[in-house]
Amino acid sequence: MTDVWSRLEETIEELSHVTDIKSAAVVRRDGLVVTHTLPEGVDPKIVAAMTAAIVGTSEMATIQLSQGRFVRAIVESDHGKLLSLGAGEEALLVALVYDDANLGLVLMAMERAAKQVERILQDGSSA
Amino acid sequence: MPATEDGTKRLLDFFVYGMLRAAESLGNAPLFMRAVVEQGLRKFMLVNLPTFRESNNATEACDAFTKAADASGLFDGSDSVFRGDADTVHAEIGDRCPYRRVCTTRHDEELPVHCIRTFALAEMLRIRLDADFDWQLNRFGRPCQITLTRSRWRKN
Numbered sequence: 001m002t003d004v005w006s007r008l009e010e011t012i013e014e015l016s017h018v019t020d021i022k023s024a025a026v027v028r029r030d031g032l033v034v035t036h037t038l039p040e041g042v043d044p045k046i047v048a049a050m051t052a053a054i055v056g057t058s059e060m061a062t063i064q065l066s067q068g069r070f071v072r073a074i075v076e077s078d079h080g081k082l083l084s085l086g087a088g089e090e091a092l093l094v095a096l097v098y099d100d101a102n103l104g105l106v107l108m109a110m111e112r113a114a115k116q117v118e119r120i121l122q123d124g125s126s127a
Numbered sequence: 128m129p130a131t132e133d134g135t136k137r138l139l140d141f142f143v144y145g146m147l148r149a150a151e152s153l154g155n156a157p158l159f160m161r162a163v164v165e166q167g168l169r170k171f172m173l174v175n176l177p178t179f180r181e182s183n184n185a186t187e188a189c190d191a192f193t194k195a196a197d198a199s200g201l202f203d204g205s206d207s208v209f210r211g212d213a214d215t216v217h218a219e220i221g222d223r224c225p226y227r228r229v230c231t232t233r234h235d236e237e238l239p240v241h242c243i244r245t246f247a248l249a250e251m252l253r254i255r256l257d258a259d260f261d262w263q264l265n266r267f268g269r270p271c272q273i274t275l276t277r278s279r280w281r282k283n
Contacts, residue, residue: 031162
């Protein structure tokens with residue numbers, strides 16, 4: 001049987017091939033990187049820690065402002081967008097997308113990938 | 128400098144308790160504590176633990192790390208016991224843990240107990256063995272019981 005890491009790597013590779021997505025990563029909620037397709041020159045450890053911090057703080061802000069359930073965080077900048085969302089209780093999914101990306105398409109692919117990551121981790125836990 | 132040993136302990140309690148509350152208010156205590164411990168270890172491990180020589184076996188590495196910390200006077204590790212193998216460590220940490228007072232305060236306040244000693248062990252394993260270990264505080268008590276397990280998320 002393929003191990004958890006390889007299945008996560010396949011998922012992130014597939015996601016990275018979606019039009020408008022530059023690169024993507026699965027990270028742990030405690031800020032450790034699991035697997036990624038980030039370009040050279042980008043430190044995946046820093047991206048993982050930043051993603052965990054962004055999501056953690058956003059979730060807390062959502063709670064404090066009584067806005068219901070946190071769904072995703074979108075950071076917009078000059079040269080692109082950083083999208084991050086939960087992938088089960090233990091993981092997060094992050095993608096770097098082009099500035100003019102079709103967000104609907106990207107988010108649909110990300111949500112599908114996040115569910116896949118959650119399933120892989122659940123399978124891994126019960127194996 | 129605090130004038131007494133008790134003053135030093137209270138100062139430690141003050142900062143650890145404050146860091147944990149601040150980390151929780153920012154939404155991700157494990158990330159924050161892991162980062163604090165990692166940066167601290169990277170800076171001070173060589174200085175404070177000159178006798179520490181890690182093993183590739185996680186259980187032996189945890190035991191050696193604790194003995195080195197004890198020998199250097201950081202804390203009393205004589206009540207810490209490590210059993211297990213290269214991939215899984217079952218740890219028991221007794222009454223002499225310097226963080227026990229903070230953990231007890233948090234436990235009494237019905238807040239999650241984040242074991243600083245285990246954060247340190249997991250980070251030491253990550254830095255020295257290049258291996259991620261997931262950990263769980265199975266029981267907060269006398270002794271505390273903890274399990275560290277090699278992460279299934281990491282490429283083999």
